[in-house]
Amino acid sequence: MNVTEPQVILASGSPRRRELLGNLGVSFRVVVSGEPEDSPETNPLRLAAELATLKAKAVAALHPGAVIIAADTVVAVDGQLLGKPADAAENRAFLEALSGRTHQVLTGVAVQSGAGLSCEVERTDVTFRPLTAQEIAYYAGTGEGLDKAGGYGIQSVGMALVSGIQGDYSNVVGFPLTLVTRLLRGAGVPVWGQTHSADPDLAPQPAGVSSA
């Protein structure tokens, strides 16, 4: 790492986020905030932004001077919020709610740096094919969805539940790479060796909450 580059901290215990941030060629270390992810917020977009901001600020308070990046993923179907299922029974209930429908995956990304806090939310629409009771019981029995919002993992066995996706795939896995790239570059962190991009979609934008 160049000595003038800011120190980057990923405020997340998620192995998916660690792997995806590594793919961007960013040198970083991991510090998990341990903040409880509790909020009375019922709007999925605002909830994702609020929880990502909470995680980033908790770690920023302990590491002033570093650039902190945090994220939070929530799933919403027909106005119902689905977090991580508590057990296999709740995982089955989530899969029943998602079966044959299109749901929204929203990931809030918060970057705290000397320039302040930037937080935005990326949205991807995912459609599940209609599932039989046997398929729901089978997938819930794998346990794959228990540590994941919505109770499934699109990157693994759960891919077979999905009939369509509209938007950024990496967002569903919990780390929307186009948004992450833009926010990190806006905070002066090189991604693939660059702090700027000719692509207008990747140009730094004013801080705020928006959906794609």
Ligand SMILES: Cc1cn([C@H]2C[C@H](O)[C@@H](COP(=O)(O)OP(=O)(O)OP(=O)(O)O)O2)c(=O)[nH]c1=O
């Ligand atoms: C829908 C879906 C979610 N997920 C994951 C992404 C997130 O890691 C997780 C949602 O929980 P989060 O609370 O966003 O993240 P986390 O608890 O895993 O990690 P941390 O709070 O420390 O950053 O669900 C998948 O991996 N695949 C999927 O298809």
